[in-house]
Ligand code: ADP
């Protein structure tokens with residue numbers, strides 16, 4: 001594995017058992033992601049995006065094949081180790097933000113640091129620095145329902161980044177945002193990428209995928225080669 005490699009999937013297959021039948025969902029997926037990359041994985045509904053996301057996010061294991069993350073053999077990890085890798089290495093960003101409604105934005109951003117056992121003063125410093133970086137420090141005392149969709153997603157991104165994960169894994173991060181706010185969040189991802197963060201974004205929207213530095217298309221569980229420009233028919237609504 002190259003020194004700069006962040007992660008690598010090799011011949012990853014995933015199938016689900018339906019009665020007596022094995023339904024293949026991912027077929028021989030190969031992908032290598034360099035440190036500092038900004039990769040979009042695009043595919044129509046049913047192509048296997050969520051299944052691939054669960055594997056990349058260490059939420060599920062492949063049926064066969066290997067997954068190396070930072071030189072660690074994720075495919076050999078048990079559930080407890082997967083949870084550890086997930087907490088240490090991956091910052092998740094979701095379509096629905098997944099902020100806790102009773103906590104204010106600062107408390108939401110602070111949560112992973114509490115779980116990580118980081119002391120109070122250091123937590124406050126990290127939360128403020130990250131919220132200032134993402135332009136939401138003024139909104140720190142607001143509850144999620146009191147702020148805009150873009151501000152909610154900024155808070156979720158701050159929460160994902162605050163414990164300096166190896167990469168951000170974003171699942172349809174603009175799926176619930178209007179087009180102006182979508183552009184705002186894509187600009188933010190581009191800025192984070194320029195600062196050296198590694199980002200993997202999963203989407204069915206071509207506009208969103210085009211914002212990334214590179215794009216791969218998932219179709220019928222196969223990851224097609226790197227593409228430039230939209231492939232006709234790759235995306236269905
Ligand atoms: P996408 O996120 O691109 O829409 P998914 O990864 O959710 O695709 O699903 C890909 C295929 O795998 C679909 O045909 C879906 O029905 C099937 N599938 C997903 N999860 C399961 C499961 N737990 N059991 C059986 N089939 C599944």
Ligand code: MG
Nearest residue numbers: 046049050051
């Ligand atoms: Mg899905």
